[in-house]
Amino acid sequence: MIVNNLYIENDTLFFGGHSTVDLAEKYGSPIYVMDEQKIRENCRKYVNGMKKYFGDNAKPFYASKACSFKRIYNIVESEGMGVDVVSVGEIYTAFKSGYNMKNVCFHSNSKNDYDINFAMDCGVGCFVVDNVEELDAIDCFAGERGIKQKILFRVTPGIDTHTYEAVNTGKVDSKFGFPIETGAAMEITKYALAKEHIDLAGFHCHVGSQLFESSVFIRSAEIMLQFIAEVKSTLGYEAKELDLGGGYGVRYTENDPTIDIEDNIRQVAEYFKKKCSELNINEPAVSMEPGRSIVADAGITLYKVGNVKRIEGYKNYVAIDGGMTDNPRYALYESEYTVIAADKANEPCDFLCDLVGKCCESGDIIQPKVMLPESIQRGDLVAVLTTGAYNFSMASNYNRIPRLPVIMVNGDESYVAVKGETLEDIISRDI
Ligand SMILES: *Cc1c(COP(=O)(O)O)cnc(C)c1O
Helix, strand or coil: CCCCCEEEECCEEEECCEEHHHHHHHHCCCEEEEEHHHHHHHHHHHHHHHHHHHCCCCEEEEEHHHCCCHHHHHHHHHCCCEEEECCHHHHHHHHHHCCCHHHEEECCCCCCHHHHHHHHHCCCCEEEECCHHHHHHHHHHHHHHCCCEEEEEEEECCCCCCCCHHHCCCCCCCCCCEECCCCHHHHHHHHHHCCCCEEEEEEECCCCCCECCCHHHHHHHHHHHHHHHHHHHHHCCCCCEEECCCCECCCCCCCCCCCCHHHHHHHHHHHHHHHHHHHCCCCCEEEECCCHHHHHHHEEEEEEEEEEEECCCCCEEEEECCCCCCCCHHHHHCCCCCEEECCCCCCCCCEEEEEECCCCCCCCEEEEEEEECCCCCCCCEEEEECCCCCCHHHCCCHHHCCCCCEEEEECCEEEEEECCCCHHHHHCCCC
8 A cells, every 4th residue: 555554454445543434434425534643753754854864953844835724733833843834824723723933934925014914923933035025024014013033035046856847946937036046046135134124044945846856955955055155255144044945755656656754864964964064164954844745645535436427438437526626636737646445445446437526627537547446336435545735725615515624533533623614604705
């Protein structure tokens, strides 16, 4: 099985030690199911790996856009993770969960005055600044409060990661951050150092997602450290922090490689230490920002089959009771997923079909060309694996379909971490 918390017993798929058939019986369908122990295990790889190889002042931040609800913030906080947020909605969720806002890092390439003030009122520890307008606004609002706001600059190291265009963010022409190559990053650093209410802690970069080895991190560490050394010699300012961004990959299917996170951190750290001494700069405190690799394989989605359509000589469809409203990722990026008949998990899979949703949209496909048992029929339970990241957080109410609950399993226990939307919720904002 692609993840170590999945196994099959008597034809039934088990997840985090729980029968998926029992979970669907108890909580209904469709549902997201997440495994708290798996989330914790994923956090520990980063927390322990970074401390071990980068030293005690290194810290991983959970990129909470991958999956944001109150309970998640409590779980990652208890594992010693900081968090990244990208909107006031995520800030508010973290704040209301009781998360220590000092350990929150606020991203986004377009923060308006309301966003900046809201973040400051909540005590957000650090802003990752994307543009000069934002810097001026932060300086102004920090001045009004009589504080110095800690920031990092988002810098684009100019790396093309050869990943999918939409998740490729480190190139010079990216909409995110200040390019090093054009001199913009140096210029803004000089400008910021003269600002009274700005505490520039260092630099941030993020070059891509779903990366399975460390060469890209090593390459961006090289460029960023070189830049830090240049800033030191040009401006006499030495960065105290360097954020290397997010992005180690997860296994959506058997074709994706497995990755040893701790060993990859070791490789980056080894290079980092060597480079710092070569450039004769103090080692900045390093942070990383894993999102999907914290939650993706800690989640599955359970659906019931509504109908099976065999179009002789063409193709077959298995339609389920959810769709692009709970998982838009195939529609958006043609993302791959592993699909299992959760109540017929040991039957041979000889039926080629497209797993499709219930939305009024031909593109509402969860996954094309999947193999399921020939006997699959209305009422059967289907599990889509590795849906813990960018599913719940990207869900919509298209067709006025209520969003799904999140059921958390934790050892022998299970609990509702997020309630499902009701029909009353759907109309609650209508006048
Ligand atoms: C999305 C994002 C991440 C997390 O990426 P994953 O692929 O989910 O690990 C980290 N940092 C930044 C700045 C991001 O935008």
